[in-house]
Structure formats: structure tokens, C-alpha cells
Amino acid sequence: MTTANPIPVKIVVAGGFAVGKSTFVGAVSDIDPLTTEAAMTKASEGIDDLGDATTKKGTTVAMDFGRVGLGAELVLYLFGTPGQDRFHFMWDELIRGAIGAVVLVDTGRLDQCFPAVDYMERAGVPFVVAINAFDGVLRHHPDDVREALDVPAHIPVLVTDARHRAAVRDTLVGLVRHAMTVATASA
Amino acid sequence: MTSTDTGASSFRVRPYLLTGGRTRSAVELALETIVRSTPQGHSALESLGMERKQIVSLCAEPQSLAEVSAHLRIHLQVARVLLGDLITEGHVALQAANAQPADRPDLALLERVLDGLQAL
Numbered sequence: 001m002t003t004a005n006p007i008p009v010k011i012v013v014a015g016g017f018a019v020g021k022s023t024f025v026g027a028v029s030d031i032d033p034l035t036t037e038a039a040m041t042k043a044s045e046g047i048d049d050l051g052d053a054t055t056k057k058g059t060t061v062a063m064d065f066g067r068v069g070l071g072a073e074l075v076l077y078l079f080g081t082p083g084q085d086r087f088h089f090m091w092d093e094l095i096r097g098a099i100g101a102v103v104l105v106d107t108g109r110l111d112q113c114f115p116a117v118d119y120m121e122r123a124g125v126p127f128v129v130a131i132n133a134f135d136g137v138l139r140h141h142p143d144d145v146r147e148a149l150d151v152p153a154h155i156p157v158l159v160t161d162a163r164h165r166a167a168v169r170d171t172l173v174g175l176v177r178h179a180m181t182v183a184t185a186s187a
Numbered sequence: 188m189t190s191t192d193t194g195a196s197s198f199r200v201r202p203y204l205l206t207g208g209r210t211r212s213a214v215e216l217a218l219e220t221i222v223r224s225t226p227q228g229h230s231a232l233e234s235l236g237m238e239r240k241q242i243v244s245l246c247a248e249p250q251s252l253a254e255v256s257a258h259l260r261i262h263l264q265v266a267r268v269l270l271g272d273l274i275t276e277g278h279v280a281l282q283a284a285n286a287q288p289a290d291r292p293d294l295a296l297l298e299r300v301l302d303g304l305q306a307l
Contacts, residue, residue: 005282008219008251009292009300028307034257036218039264060262065218065253070303077219077251097217099292099300169307176301183294 006075011172012094014081014120015104016112020132020162021080022064024104027168029066029078037062038090061087063094076172081116091119100126100179102171104162107131107140110148117149126179130160130171210264212271214281218253218263221282222246222270228278235278242269243278 013021026033040059061082068076079094081087095101103116113129120127129151131142140148142157151157158174161167216222224246232240241259250258256266273279292300 006221006249007296008217008221008282009296010217010219034254036253036256036263037260039262063253065257067251067254068307070300071306074299074303075219075221075251076300076303077253079218079253093218097219097290097292099297165307169304173301173304176297176304179292180294180297180301183291183297 006069006073008075008077010077010079010094010098011175012079012081012091012098012101012125013104014091014101014113014116014127016106016109016116019104019106019109019112020134021104024102024132024160024162024168024171025064025066025078025080027163027165028068028172030069031067033064033066033080035062035064040089061090063090088115088119092123095120095123095125098125100128100175100182102175103127103129104160105129105131105145105149106134107138107145110145113149117151121152126175126182128156128158128171128175128178130158130174132162133159134161206265206268209268212267214271214274216252216267216270219251221249221251222255222274222279223249223282225277225280228273231278238269239273239278242266242273246279249282 013024015021022033037060040061063082064080066078068078070076081094082090101120103113103120105113117129129145129149131138131140131145138159142159146157156174156178158171160171224243228243232243235243238259238261242255245255245258252267252270253263255270256263259266261269270279274281
């Protein structure tokens with residue numbers, strides 16, 4: 001710990017189940033990613049599926065996160081969103097005060113990231129779409145992904161590799177630049 | 188939805204025994220809000236109950252709410268209530284540099300984040 005008083009900032013990493021969110025966070029985190037658990041609130045249970053037996057025991061949502069020191073004065077927290085749609089109540093908390101979000105996309109399962117793209121658009125959060133080229137091979141051109149996901153022209157569609165620190169860093173740089181553009185436009 | 192207020196579910200009820208059943212914190216704390224224990228907190232360490240003592244000990248180094256929850260394996264909402272109490276009592280303090288939770292970082296802060304990332 002190099003300073004007594006670092007400023008915390010936060011970026012949310014969203015996307016479908018098993019798209020590589022934890023790998024993405026781990027690739028750039030200074031610490032082994034941690035997990036925080038939240039209990040499902042009564043308010044969120046009210047709109048949950050009544051037939052789900054797990055809620056009767058008290059469902060918890062696990063969120064992985066990492067921490068990146070940016071010089072001595074800033075600490076960047078990276079939070080992975082819980083995968084399933086029914087945990088969207090946690091997303092509201094995650095995006096509050098965030099710089100923005102990276103929506104990770106697996107081109108083999110494009111439909112999995114629809115909810116995340118929808119959510120970020122509706123919430124008005126600055127976000128970028130990042131195609132995770134798992135094996136270093138990009139199977140679909142970013143323009144095709146943009147079209148398939150119906151991502152507006154002003155939202156960057158990037159290519160990343162969740163396993164590699166430099167690629168993850170570049171994706172985060174892309175998001176921050178986009179957030180700056182958004183902040184400038186609304187100033 | 189079947190009510191679980193009867194106490195039949197230990198999974199649900201037990202964490203909230205720590206907070207006296209409260210789910211709201213006296214202090215607004217975001218996941219990333221950084222706290223640190225105070226000299227008063229360190230002095231009072233032996234008089235605190237187990238979870239509160241663990242929090243004050245852990246926060247000798249600045250920690251976020253999310254880290255407190257993760258390291259001590261306490262549900263996020265419970266950690267938030269306990270931290271709120273400790274802050275109200277003066278055993279733990281908010282870092283002066285915390286932004287207001289609802290604010291999106293401004294352009295100046297974003298520029299610093301960009302510089303920091305590019306230097307990684």
C-alpha cells in the first residue's frame with residue numbers, strides 16, 4: 001500500500017455465462033480475484049420465478065472482483081456481473097458510480113450477451129463491446145458482431161483476449177476513452 | 188413466495204443476527220467505497236464482538252466494502268450494515284478521497300485513470 005488515501009474507481013465487466021469475465025478480471029488484477037456474496041433481497045425475490053426451489057433456502061449471488069493499483073493515488077476495482085438474468089438487481093448496484101462497462105462477447109454464443117447490451121443501453125452507462133478471441137482467432141468480424149447485436153455506431157466494438165494482460169489493459173483504455181467522449185459530449 | 192420469516196431457513200436468517208435484523212446501513216457505502224480503521228477503533232479492538240473486531244483489524248489497511256465482505260466471508264449487505272455502525276461509532280472512517288457513490292467520474296478523474304492504465 002503506497003498511499004493512505006487512494007481514490008476508488010470502478011469498471012463493470014458484463015457478459016453471458018462462461019464468456020471469460022473472471023479470466024478478464026484476473027489477467028490485470030494485482031490480487032487473486034476475490035468473491036463477494038450478496039443475499040437475494042426480498043424485493044428481487046418478488047419478481048423472481050416462484051417455481052425456483054433455490055430461493056427458498058435464501059439465494060446468494062457471487063461476484064468476482066479484482067483490484068488494480070493505478071499509480072499511488074488511484075485504485076481501480078473490476079467487478080464481474082453475475083451471469084443469470086435474474087440477478088439483474090445486483091447490476092444496478094454495480095453500475096452506480098462506475099466509469100462504465102465492458103460487455104464481453106463470445107462469438108460462438110452471441111445471444112448470451114444480449115441482456116448485458118440491452119441493460120447498459122437502457123441504463124445509459126458508457127460501455128464498449130469486447131469480442132473475446134478465445135484461441136487468438138477472431139471468428140467473426142467486429143462489424144458483423146455490431147450488426148448482429150444491433151449496437152449503435154457510437155459504441156466501440158473492440159477485440160480482446162481475456163487471458164492476456166496487455167489485451168485486457170487495451171480494452172480498459174478503450175472503455176475509458178469512450179467514457180471521456182461521453183463525458184465531453186454531455187458537459 | 189413462501190415467507191421465510193419464521194426462521195426455518197438458517198441460511199437466510201443467520202447473517203442478519205449479526206446486524207440485529209437490520210438490512211440498511213446508517214452510512215451510504217458503495218461496493219468500492221474505501222474505509223480505514225481509526226486509532227479509536229484500534230484502542231477499542233478488545234471490546235468489540237468478533238465480526239466487528241475482524242473488520243477493524245482488517246481495515247488497518249485501506250479496504251473497500253467489497254473487500255471487507257470477501258475477506259471476512261460476510262454477505263455484502265451485512266458487511267455494509269456493520270461497517271455503517273463502526274463508522275457512526277468512529278471506529279472506522281471513510282477515506283476522504285471517496286467520490287459520492289452516485290457520481291460518474293468526471294473528465295479530470297477519467298484522464299488520470301487513462302494515464303494510470305497506459306502506464307501499466
